[in-house]
Amino acid sequence: MGDLESEAQLKELAKRIAGEIVLSSNPGNTIRKWRNLLKISQVELARELGITPSVISDYESNRRKSPGIRMIKKIVDALLNIEYKRGGKVLKEFFVERVEIINAILDLREFVEPVLVRDFCKVINAKLITDFGEDDELYGYTVIDSLTAILELSPQELVKIYGSTTQRALIFTHITGGKSPLVAIKVTGLKPNLVVLHGTTNVDEIARKIAEVERIPLAISSKIDVKDLIDSLRKSFT
Template identity: 55%
Template sequence: MLEKEKEALAKRIAGEITLSSDPGKTMRKWREIFGISQTELAEFLGVSSSVISDYEGGRRKSPGASTIRKFVEALLEIDEKRGGNVIRAFSRTIGSDLPTNAILDIREFAFPVTVADIVTAVKGEIAANEDLLGRKIYGYTVIDSIQAILEMSSDEFLKLYGWTTERALVFTKVTTGRSPMIAIRVQGLKPAVVVLHGVKRLDELAVKIAERERVPLVISKAKDENELIVSLRALVEKAEKI
């Protein structure tokens, strides 16, 4: 199943852990992306949960090549047994040819940030689901909503999520917010947070969809797209130093 994608993803995870300034935090990030608990991972590897906890908390020395290999293999095998959802999500990004006019910026965080961090970065106001400010975010995609509507097919829209849906989708040139939220509702995949920039009058339906799907909805007050992107990139750099 998706052998080439598995190999590419394995190399990516192992490379990030090896080159990370904090390997334990990077291991935790990937474990959480796969939605695997410390207990489940420990049982699969035949070790105690405290071993996983110690690695992630930096209480054990940096893992060697053998440990990293076993860790990565465990994540992939557990995901395969569950249906391979993470592997399949990653496969959508391989060789993808996203329309450059629609994608203004797409980045991943070295370590997860929260919805609250995103709100601060985009000078945002919460319009729905304020109780989810602590949700973890692993990346963001900034989209020109007009170009996306004109250029992107439904399959291409799915590629906005990169290798995880636990990300912020940031739509610019938005008037009411209805179209982006309907697109998310129809596609079925839910981002961790939606940011709307340029809203003149927020549509009630957009808010209702956000509430129903349990997706935090944020209205950005950044003065323009450049300020929006610069602030988000600064958050990427900050996350690397955590």
Template identity: 45%
Template sequence: MSVGEDDDGARAELARRIAGEITLSSDPGATLRKWRTDFGVSQTELAGELGVSSSVISDYESGRRESPGIGLVSRVVTGLLDIDAARGGARIRQYARVVSAGFESDIVRDIREYPAAVPTERVYEALDATEIAPGERDTVNGHTVINSIEAITSLSSEEFYRLYGQSTDRALVFTGVTRGESPLVALRVVTPTPNAVILHGLDEGALWDHAAALARVDGFSLAVSTTDLEPALEVLRSL
């Protein structure tokens, strides 16, 4: 199954974004690795698509080789997009949804993509969050901060999915939470789930009894936070 014509514009825009991020990054290798893992592509698979050995990809990502030039960056981007297209184009279609999405400021407080994957614990440190249940993945590529009540009561499942931004490998921060039942139940109908969920506004003692169990079933890390949100957002925006 190939990507339809309606996704051509999204593919071109996504290609420009990836290439720009890698080229302008202070750590191009880490940014290349972030995008490769975000697409779910192994070093071996990407190397095969480019016709090089997997050690070449590894060397660039680790910084053992000098920063990739424009020519190689272009080949990497094309390779990632071609692999995604061959798989059905899910990643490209997700980006198409993002660029066409619009949310009121009372629903989304902040949405941001990071230039490279960030350890989840750094996001937790910024929010002074306490982890309740560990997740299956220990890094995130961005964050979305959501007004819990507004999002759950006014967004459809399709619109809710757009909150993931350009990557589902992210932290979702729900604000105004009293027990955590509603956001965790809402996440059950959204596939795939994020890497981490932070419930802001309550401590561990006030958390819904079944919250940790649901997080474990869906494989995401769950944390709670009561920190002052605005200073924490400033730290998150600097990641």
């Protein structure tokens, strides 16, 4: 990463990741979030740490006691070392993006094998409210803090939270009517294979209309809180 401004930037990012893990109410989720953001597999991280992938899986699923400060430092160093060896392409993006982009992403994952929309909806107790899309395939998901994403990100920045493919589910949390996220998606010009509005049963008519016109499958999920939502996703798609 010869063109990065300084080693101080790496240290700054390491502190940001470590601090987020330490302060998180669910450290396992946060470790997994950053591993996926950096596009590093459990096997790669385990190899770098000299441990088995099952240990990483146990930490991320909270089957193992939350890692202490020393272990968190080792995990963060290993993540950054792997990315450094790859040339630092993903890391470079973090130095030019605003922190809001990272904070807007609560969880994300890419699937090895496609998952049908109807099967994905079952996992999170979501109801598809459009009459199309249930047989569409998903190759990942992103859980988004809508308050941060909609209020603080530009359309160009919003595109960056999609992940590696638009053939995914975008799950917007803390929703009231759903108008804002659907308008934002329309502005970006990108069409996810599924949008889930979490936290509401009353969908704004404009949101419905955009979904229909743009042919974006739309679902609602209000039966579980955000933590349980993410836990359900992680248990089903680890």
